[in-house]
Amino acid sequence: MSSQYLNDDLSALDYVQKDYLRGLQLERLRKMVQHAYDHVELFNSRMKERNLVPADVKSLGDIAKLPFMVKADLRDTYPFGLFAVPMSEVVRLHASSGTTGKPIVVGYTRSDLEVWMEVVKRAFASCGLTRDDVIQVSYGYGLFTGGLGAHYGAEALGATVVPTSGGNTQRQIMLMRDFGTTAVCCTPSYFNFMIEQALAQGIDMRDLPIKAGIFGAEPWTEEMRKRIEAASGIKAYDIYGLSEIIGPGVAIECGCQQGMHVFEDHFYPEIINPETGEVLPDGETGELVLTTLSKYAMPMIRYRTRDITKIIAEPCECGRTIRRIARISSRSDDMFIIRGVNVFPSQIETAILSVDGTMPHYNIILYTENGLDNIEVDVEINEELFSDKVRSMEALQHRLTSAIEGLIGLRVRVKLVALNTIQRSEGKARRVIDHRER
Ligand code: ADP
Ligand code: ZN
Numbered sequence: 153m154s155s156q157y158l159n160d161d162l163s164a165l166d167y168v169q170k171d172y173l174r175g176l177q178l179e180r181l182r183k184m185v186q187h188a189y190d191h192v193e194l195f196n197s198r199m200k201e202r203n204l205v206p207a208d209v210k211s212l213g214d215i216a217k218l219p220f221m222v223k224a225d226l227r228d229t230y231p232f233g234l235f236a237v238p239m240s241e242v243v244r245l246h247a248s249s250g251t252t253g254k255p256i257v258v259g260y261t262r263s264d265l266e267v268w269m270e271v272v273k274r275a276f277a278s279c280g281l282t283r284d285d286v287i288q289v290s291y292g293y294g295l296f297t298g299g300l301g302a303h304y305g306a307e308a309l310g311a312t313v314v315p316t317s318g319g320n321t322q323r324q325i326m327l328m329r330d331f332g333t334t335a336v337c338c339t340p341s342y343f344n345f346m347i348e349q350a351l352a353q354g355i356d357m358r359d360l361p362i363k364a365g366i367f368g369a370e371p372w373t374e375e376m377r378k379r380i381e382a383a384s385g386i387k388a389y390d391i392y393g394l395s396e397i398i399g400p401g402v403a404i405e406c407g408c409q410q411g412m413h414v415f416e417d418h419f420y421p422e423i424i425n426p427e428t429g430e431v432l433p434d435g436e437t438g439e440l441v442l443t444t445l446s447k448y449a450m451p452m453i454r455y456r457t458r459d460i461t462k463i464i465a466e467p468c469e470c471g472r473t474i475r476r477i478a479r480i481s482s483r484s485d486d487m488f489i490i491r492g493v494n495v496f497p498s499q500i501e502t503a504i505l506s507v508d509g510t511m512p513h514y515n516i517i518l519y520t521e522n523g524l525d526n527i528e529v530d531v532e533i534n535e536e537l538f539s540d541k542v543r544s545m546e547a548l549q550h551r552l553t554s555a556i557e558g559l560i561g562l563r564v565r566v567k568l569v570a571l572n573t574i575q576r577s578e579g580k581a582r583r584v585i586d587h588r589e590r
Contacts, residue, residue: 165417166472178212180445185209188451191236216431220454226256234450242449247295248395258395259449267446271415272305272401279364279389283310290338292579293317297399302337318578321349335364340372341581344512347383358385366391370580371482373498375505379512397442411464411476418446434465458484490525495560503555509537513574520589528565538570
């Protein structure tokens, strides 16, 4: 399987010898640490507090000595405090949505943009896409990294890019059909909405040339993948990235769909115990920490992503030697605690979609009653079921309740709602609504 790419310079770095890769990573890491030490005040002072100098990084293992960076560092230094080059070298700015307060700002030099383009191009190649594909980019264009990130990578691949951005869904479907789109990039929740809108226009996606979806920017589950693949006839690939590190293109699945290969020649991954900060061995689950090895405008060293996963070091059947990370089950800040129990929205999604008759549209509502915190899950169900006899609705509600309670170990209130009751998302879905009293 691997041979088709082995001599292709496009993805050659996905297949390099491990020793060569480790050597390259160390060389780049040392350069990056020196660069940050010389130009980023916050990093410099944290190194000094620990009596460290860049020369102390002698092996890759020495990375564990270096201080972490966290999201608050970006907010505290808003807007450009972590930039390590003069503004005259910064050719692009992006900002992440930032649900509270100020957004976080990231900058790129010309060469940073080239790295980004390269990894996204390798990401598309990893999903089997080539210059013969028509890639519709339905991630939002603008300050969000999704749209432009996917756009330039697809262009670099030589594919035909259709830059629709998000929204205007009816038109997206029309263009998808008329232009013969073969791959779509967007959030998995938005693609679900597209499937629905297509059907409303009398179009079954399974009849269109589209064969691949590159989905990311929000957590989603294997159950969601099954639903999407069955409803649209495409192969749904998981892509991971975050603005702080570069944007989309940090990691992506290959045809095996068994974890996402990290482009570790540019982004060095570690997994830590989020409580102690201790580095965990490959295979253990914890918080993903990433270090940029080749990004100069805003080097990120040991950035704590808050995303929970594990590193898969075993060789992949595709032949790529770069390591994988498991699907991001959740970000730690999406987790909520109800009566002392940690609950991840992805557990609830898994339970909902394991029951026949449910639709992939749901909300999780947290509320307080008689001083106690509770969970209500509103789930859309298909039309036939909704207009069906009360008894089958009750049976479904019962099945759903026990599926969810079985997975999270807490009592929940399940409400079945009619189609189109839950708000659709054109970008990142917001599924948890918190009405708890504080
Ligand atoms: P924001 O923090 O405002 O959402 P970003 O757009 O940079 O800004 O989002 C990056 C975050 O999105 C990641 O840290 C991660 O939590 C989430 N994310 C991105 N891709 C995936 C994915 N494939 N699976 C799960 N979560 C993802
Ligand atoms: Zn693989």
